[in-house]
Amino acid sequence: MVLRxxxxxxxxxxxxxxxxxxxxxxxSTAPTQGAAASSGPAASFVQITPEPIAAxxxxxxxxxxxxxxxxxxxxxxAQIAGEQAFAAAYNGSQKDVYLSLEIVDNTQASNILKTxxxxxxxxxxxGPVGVEGLxxxxxxxxxxxxxxxxxxxxxxxxxxxxxxxxxxxxxxxATVGLPFAVYPSYIFYNQDLxxxxxxxxxxxxxxxxxxxxxxxxxxxxxxxxxxxxxxxxKDATEAGFDAENIVQWGFDAQYMDNYNARAxxxxxGAGSFLDADGKTAVIPDYVATSAKWxxxxxxxxxxxxxxxxxxxxxxxxxxxxASGNLAIDEAHTWFTCxxxxxxxxxxxxxxxxxxxxxxxxxxxxLHADTFSxxxxxxxxxxxxxxxxxxxxxxxxxxxxxxxxxxTTKQQAWFDSISANFPGLTLDWDVAKAMLAYPDIPNxxxxxxxxxxxxxxxxAFGNAYRTTSGLDIDAELAKLKETLQGIFDAxx
Amino acid sequence: MAKTSVAIPRPAGAARDGRIHWSPxxxxxxxxxxxxGPWIAGFLLFTVGPLIASLVLSLTNFNLVRPDDxxxxxxxxxxxxxxxxxxxxxxxxxxxxxxxAIPITMAASLGTALLVNSPRLFGRNVFRTLFYxxxxxxxxxxxxxxxxxxxxxxxxxxxxxxVVGIAGPDWINTAAWVYPxxxxxxxxxxxxxxxxxxxxxxxxxxxLYEAARIDGAGPWKIFRRITIPLMSPILLYNLVIxxxxxxxxxxxxxxxxxxxxxxxxxxxxxxLDLYREAFVNNHMGYASAIGWLLFAIVLVLTLVLFLFAxxxxxxxxxxx
Numbered sequence: 001m002v003l004r005x006x007x008x009x010x011x012x013x014x015x016x017x018x019x020x021x022x023x024x025x026x027x028s029t030a031p032t033q034g035a036a037a038s039s040g041p042a043a044s045f046v047q048i049t050p051e052p053i054a055a056x057x058x059x060x061x062x063x064x065x066x067x068x069x070x071x072x073x074x075x076x077x078a079q080i081a082g083e084q085a086f087a088a089a090y091n092g093s094q095k096d097v098y099l100s101l102e103i104v105d106n107t108q109a110s111n112i113l114k115t116x117x118x119x120x121x122x123x124x125x126x127g128p129v130g131v132e133g134l135x136x137x138x139x140x141x142x143x144x145x146x147x148x149x150x151x152x153x154x155x156x157x158x159x160x161x162x163x164x165x166x167x168x169x170x171x172x173x174a175t176v177g178l179p180f181a182v183y184p185s186y187i188f189y190n191q192d193l194x195x196x197x198x199x200x201x202x203x204x205x206x207x208x209x210x211x212x213x214x215x216x217x218x219x220x221x222x223x224x225x226x227x228x229x230x231x232x233x234k235d236a237t238e239a240g241f242d243a244e245n246i247v248q249w250g251f252d253a254q255y256m257d258n259y260n261a262r263a264x265x266x267x268x269g270a271g272s273f274l275d276a277d278g279k280t281a282v283i284p285d286y287v288a289t290s291a292k293w294x295x296x297x298x299x300x301x302x303x304x305x306x307x308x309x310x311x312x313x314x315x316x317x318x319x320x321x322a323s324g325n326l327a328i329d330e331a332h333t334w335f336t337c338x339x340x341x342x343x344x345x346x347x348x349x350x351x352x353x354x355x356x357x358x359x360x361x362x363x364x365x366l367h368a369d370t371f372s373x374x375x376x377x378x379x380x381x382x383x384x385x386x387x388x389x390x391x392x393x394x395x396x397x398x399x400x401x402x403x404x405x406x407t408t409k410q411q412a413w414f415d416s417i418s419a420n421f422p423g424l425t426l427d428w429d430v431a432k433a434m435l436a437y438p439d440i441p442n443x444x445x446x447x448x449x450x451x452x453x454x455x456x457x458x459a460f461g462n463a464y465r466t467t468s469g470l471d472i473d474a475e476l477a478k479l480k481e482t483l484q485g486i487f488d489a490x491x
Numbered sequence: 492m493a494k495t496s497v498a499i500p501r502p503a504g505a506a507r508d509g510r511i512h513w514s515p516x517x518x519x520x521x522x523x524x525x526x527x528g529p530w531i532a533g534f535l536l537f538t539v540g541p542l543i544a545s546l547v548l549s550l551t552n553f554n555l556v557r558p559d560d561x562x563x564x565x566x567x568x569x570x571x572x573x574x575x576x577x578x579x580x581x582x583x584x585x586x587x588x589x590x591x592a593i594p595i596t597m598a599a600s601l602g603t604a605l606l607v608n609s610p611r612l613f614g615r616n617v618f619r620t621l622f623y624x625x626x627x628x629x630x631x632x633x634x635x636x637x638x639x640x641x642x643x644x645x646x647x648x649x650x651x652x653x654v655v656g657i658a659g660p661d662w663i664n665t666a667a668w669v670y671p672x673x674x675x676x677x678x679x680x681x682x683x684x685x686x687x688x689x690x691x692x693x694x695x696x697x698x699l700y701e702a703a704r705i706d707g708a709g710p711w712k713i714f715r716r717i718t719i720p721l722m723s724p725i726l727l728y729n730l731v732i733x734x735x736x737x738x739x740x741x742x743x744x745x746x747x748x749x750x751x752x753x754x755x756x757x758x759x760x761x762x763l764d765l766y767r768e769a770f771v772n773n774h775m776g777y778a779s780a781i782g783w784l785l786f787a788i789v790l791v792l793t794l795v796l797f798l799f800a801x802x803x804x805x806x807x808x809x810x811x
Contacts, residue, residue: 111770114555136773137556258749307664312644451772455751462753466664485576 044112046075046103048084054121058098060091063382066123067390068102068116070109071133072369073400082399090389097382110136117376124383125390127177127371128400131169131444132257132454134176134372138446142373143174147384155179155391157406165366165438166405171446177370178391181402183332184434185267185365187356188339191349193248193327197227197235202328202353204427206362206437216357217268217293220328224250224303227327236302243302247314250303253330254320255338259307259461260454261479265290266365266443267330268358273483274447279491281483283476286358291464291472299468307466316341324348330355332367333403333431336417347421352430355437364434365443369402403431448490456482549779556773568780578781581761582788584752588760589737592674596733597726600681604688605714619689623682630680634746637676638663663747666757673758676743684729691725692718723804731796738789741766761785 045052050059058064067087069075074083080103087099102123104112110133116122117140126137134141147153155163158179170176187202194201202223203215210219227250228236235241236250257263262273271284297304305315305326316323321331322341329335340347355362371390373383390396397404397413404410414428447453460479464470513521524531549568553561572578606612607619625633640646641662649659662672695718703713719726744758750767752759765785769778 114773118555118558120558140556258751306643308643308661311638312642314644449772455767455771458751459753459756462751463755466661466754489571 044105044108046080046105048080048101048103050100052102053098053100058091058100060098061095062091062098063096063379064098064100065125065379065383065386066100066102067125067127067371067386068104068109068113068123069127070104070106071113071126071129072106073128073402075103075106075109079399082395086390086393086395086399089395090386097386099386113137117374120376122374122376124377124379125371125373125387127390128180128369128396128402129372130367130369131442132450134169134370135444135446135450137372137374138171138176138450140375141170141174141176142375142377142380143170143176144178144373144384144387145175147380148175151384151388153178153384153388155405157408159407159435161438162405162435165440165442166368166370168440169368169442169445177368177372178387179368179405180371180391181369181397181400182405182435183334183367183369183403184431184438185330185332185355185367186430186434187353188321188329188331188335189351189353190321190324190327191351192324193227193348199223199226201351202356204351204353204430206354206433208354214357215354216360220251220356221293221297221301221303224297224328225301226250228301228303241302246302246305246309248325248327249305249309249315249320250326251297251328251330252304252310252320252326254318254326255331255335256461257454258458259465260458261287261291261461261464262443262454262457263365264294264461266439267355267363268293269361270363270439270441270443272441272445272447273453274487279487281480281487283480283483288472288476289358291460291476294461295464295467295470295472298465307462321350332365334367334401336420337401349424351424352427354430354433362434362437363439364437366435366438367444368405369400407432447487449486452486453483456486545779545782548776549783551776553776553779554773555770555775561776564776568777569784571777572780572784577756577759577764578761578784580756581759581764581781584757584759585738585740585761588670588673588740589734591670592677593730593733593737595674596677596681596684597729599678600684600729601688601722601726603681603685604692605718607685608689608692619686622685625679626682630742631746633679634676634743637672637679637743638747641672641675664754666754669754669757673743673747684733687725687729688722691722695721720805721807723800724806727796727800727804731793734792734796735789738762738785 052066053064054066055064069083073079083101083103087101091098113122113126117137122140155166155178162179162182165182166177166179167173167175189202191201200211202220203210208215210223213219222237225236227248228246229248230242231245231247232240232242236243253264265287268290269284269286271282271286273282273284274280275282294304298306305320309315310320311317314323314325316325319338319342320326321329321335321339324341324345339350355364371387373380373387377383394404394409394412396402397409398416401416403413410428410432414426414431418424418426418428456479460475463475464472550563550565551561552564552568603622607615607622609615612618628636640648643649643659643661646659646662648662652659660668662668699717699721700713703717708716739762740760741762744752744760744763745766748758750763750771752763752767761781762785765778765781768774768781
């Protein structure tokens, strides 16, 4: 019987252990964290030293401010080292605030932050994050106006137009971030393909003509068609051009948010999809112009690749410009990340040109990065103190490879990017010039139920990109109805 | 060795000497419960708990990024379902795909099983392995491979069709061809159903076939009158599982369109719509209602299938 009792005890213990193992969290690669920080999936937190602190005075005696990194840049090993160096220097330089880093996997960051918000354990500061990332948490962001007023904060070295731009990003006019990094958009072109075709490079100065004609949408179309070549070497303007066997394309806007029509139309003009009454859906006129131009460019003029062509090996399975088979790309400053073809292909020469005019006007869609404070913070003053130091940090700009909103710091950034392309002279005046033509309202600015609007715009963009002869006007009427439904539901 | 006694809670009816004198049945039940205990705990925590939570959430307007604004909205989410064009689209897409994919998958898996069960097939085990192998490949990876295979520019399928003079369609970007494309992808992974069908085929008594042949029955008649009836429980099982997995269809559609449901919402399966509402649009309360709608539909369809099975499915040992 004794033996049986032992066996019984052993079995019971095994059962208890099985339950304990089954119900315990997975082994974590993260350090021991405060209750707040540990609420997210532990494996998604990046292990750093010093370990994150959730509350209480920090090692320097200051108020703990939790800085959540992962929504945008900041999770690469080199960036993490830069962030840690900044935090260490900042925490060592004063005793009022202790900046505690929480770095999470970029692919999981949004869900982790949502979980923390839902469980009441959200951090104090988030970022760096783009405008779109901010919009996904729009009504959770603290309006900084009162803190700016009470502290007398001013953005030094930032063009007032850009200050206005940052001030226009929040929901219902809230100021949700201080100027930090900006990414104007313009034309990237493959000089080798231009040289091969014997074509002049596009203009680098606003107002310059191209081959004696205004640098406008029509000029871009003509140029792009000449640079679209079939397997027999004929371009898209020539008789006998074989549209079924294109090997080089003239134009595209790579990485434009999955054919998001709001993004793709942004260089055709700037406007709001929400009327001044805050309830009615409107479709700005330039959206129709844009959709028809894109649709004809893909299906009639063939200078823009189809979705299948974009995904093909000829266009680098999506890395179109780097494939060397795309002549012109409309993109933002950050696109310098992605212009070098993968080995063993040799890098090609490329240059910058200004945006063409549409209806006589230039619009350069602007992307921006900043840091925001969440409404749920219990330490807004300390968080704002840290925020000011973060946006003023040249080291953080360098860490993120971000183009500074502060004009006095821009040249250093231009030099650092140019250093990646030895032998090339990149005309950074183009980028500086395009900053004077931002799209306000921005193509990523807040609208009610931003995520649903974005999906609707992607569906519309996908339709005109993938459907030959699409009835654009009918699709726009449907889009307006869809947007109205979204806005009504959001009321 | 010193004696050690272990105090185990004495159930009612236990002897006064402290020893447990259970009947074998009760003892078996006790130990059975002990051993299934971990599973029951997991089931309660990770299945029943979320089920109840989602039911409660479906009656609220819970938004992941506005947790403080949560309000009880009664059946408003369920009322909204009826008028939501995306939910309706999701259901239409799912049913349309089910009507195309399930019969083809069922027929193909049965056909393959018959093939690899045939004594005339040389290297049967090799073919069985080959047909089963795609199951081992993660869905995301296989879908990415298929996207390349179906590409109109560089994909092999259209190149093969071109060899025989057929201009291949745009499989992925046209609403008319995306279902056949997804069905093709699905056919690649019929190994599981093939294996189940194979087991079913091998369980059919061979003397029935011999008797039928002696009576002059041809292969088709034997298949229709013997194989299919005796396989009917297996086929019903495959049908129910196919139905459930089709209503849970997600990964291939998500990978193929980055979760957008392109072209023109033609791949917005109801499960993809649920995901988008929950984790893209943050409408967790509404997404929970979609989840329960999905559950109700699958439950009803499964019950209908079982009702149908009463008349059409043959159980050799009586109804299961």
